[in-house]
Amino acid sequence: MPEESSEIPESYLQTNVHFLHKEKREKIFHQWTKSILVRFWDLENDESSLILDLKVKIQSTELLIQAPVQNGYAKLNLRKGQENRITMVQIPIALLTIGKSVQLTLNGVTESATRINKETDDIQNYSMCFLQYVFLIWNFMDAIKVGDIFRTNVCLKKMIPLFYCHSELSKYLAKCIDYIQKTEILLSTKMSMKVRAASFINKSGHIGKNKPEDMEKENQVKLLKELIRGLGSNKTENAIVGISKAAPVIESVVHHFDEEAGICELRTTHKSRSLESDLKVMLIKTRELNPLSDQGRSLQSYKGINANPIYSVNKEKFHQVVLRTAQRLRRGQISDETEEDASDIEGGDSDSDDPGSLFE
Known part of the structure; x- marks a missing residue:
């Protein structure tokens, strides 16, 4: 066969x-x-396979060169002299911004290298960028459902540069760093495992039915607010304490009554799958659009978007922000006043120069 x-x-x-x-x-x-x-x-690992399009000017000669990137440097192989000897030139990619000329001096000859903007497919880049967010969110949700305490930390580490792209003062950036620092560095092994395991809760006891512990706390607070609101004008301290203690019993009674009466529970997420007709329309449109093909298409709202959302981040500044935030959290300072105020502003400061960022 x-x-x-x-x-x-x-x-x-x-x-x-x-x-x-x-x-x-x-x-x-x-x-x-x-x-x-x-x-x-x-x-x-975009840097290892990245190739920059450069326009190199040597005296009165202009050359178009594709320079591979390794270890943060664009490497150019230039032929010099009548013997055509090959000379390797390394330029930090942080200096090679689009349209900006970098002056070089090689064997007494002044040269300039300018990065040119290569035409890309915005629809393809948007699709790849969107898929990265989708895969990360799905991976994080799956890790929570199965209670994988180690994969949760991996997902949080992946989210740190994405939150940094939004704003270096993002409170979610600080939350991720704080959780990772405590569970992997500051706490003892036993206490770290307790904190990680306590991050999930499973009320039914079934496999794959875990949920975030803070989400359960928010649901409990919501229930208490509804019960306290039902007291009307009888909102005394003793009445609030009593209704709070009775909240679990009241919730259990209401749940069993609704279950026996056949009253459907209202949820914010859909339980049923999309209609077959909607799926067919999506498949037809996706086949016509062919989002993963490179056809040089342009998007008005996301013009120049990168396939990698963290490509345009200054890595040195990113490392400094992460280390500074980790040191501040280690000293017990949760947040500064300026940082707390700035993080509430939509689209805070960030060094990302991506003109078509998904956060815009």
């Missing part, structure tokens, strides 16, 4: 997928998912 090819026929991807058996459809789905994830994780 000849070995079955792993290549996906283009005709199947376009029109004939729904005619295949379930096993083959699942195989195609997993192959496409794997290819998307590979492209997504390549963006995580």
Whole structure:
């Protein structure tokens, strides 16, 4: 029997997928998912595979060079003299901003290198950027449901640069750093495991039914506010204390009554899947748009957006902000007045120069 090819026929991807058996459809789905994830994780290490388009001017000669980036430096191989000797020049990518010229002196000859803006597909970059947020949120939600205390910290570390892109004074940035610092550095091993395990709560005891502990606290506070509001004009201190103590019993009685009476519980999230017609429309539009293809398309609202949301972040400044925040939290200072005020402003200061950031 000849070995079955792993290549996906283009005709199947376009029109004939729904005619295949379930096993083959699942195989195609997993192959496409794997290819998307590979492209997504390549963006995580974007610097190693990044190539910058530079216009180098040597005396009166202009050259267009594609310079690979390694360890934060763009490497140029220039031929000098009649012997065409190759000379390697390294330029920090922090200096290579679009449209700005960098002066170089090589063997007594003054040269200039300017980074030019390469035409990109905004729809493709937006889709890849959106997928990074989606995969991170799904991973975080799954880690919470299964109670994976180690994967939760990994997700929080991934979120730190994203919050920094929004504002270096973001309170969520400080929350992530504070939780990671306490559970991995400051607390003892035993206390760290207690704090991590106490971050989740499972009221039903079923597998994969964990929820964040702070969300449960917020639901309890909401219930107490409703009960206290029901006291009307009888809001005395003793009445509030008594109704607060009786809140779990009242909630249990109301829950069992609604269950026996067949009263549906109102939730803010949908339990049912989308309608089949909506899914078909989405598939048709996605196939027509082909968001993962590079066709040089432009978006007015997200013009020039990068596929990697943290690509334009100044890494040195980012490291300084993280270390400064960690040191402040270690001293027990939760937040400064200026930082607390600035973090409440939508779109605070950030060194991200991405013109099409999703946070805008």
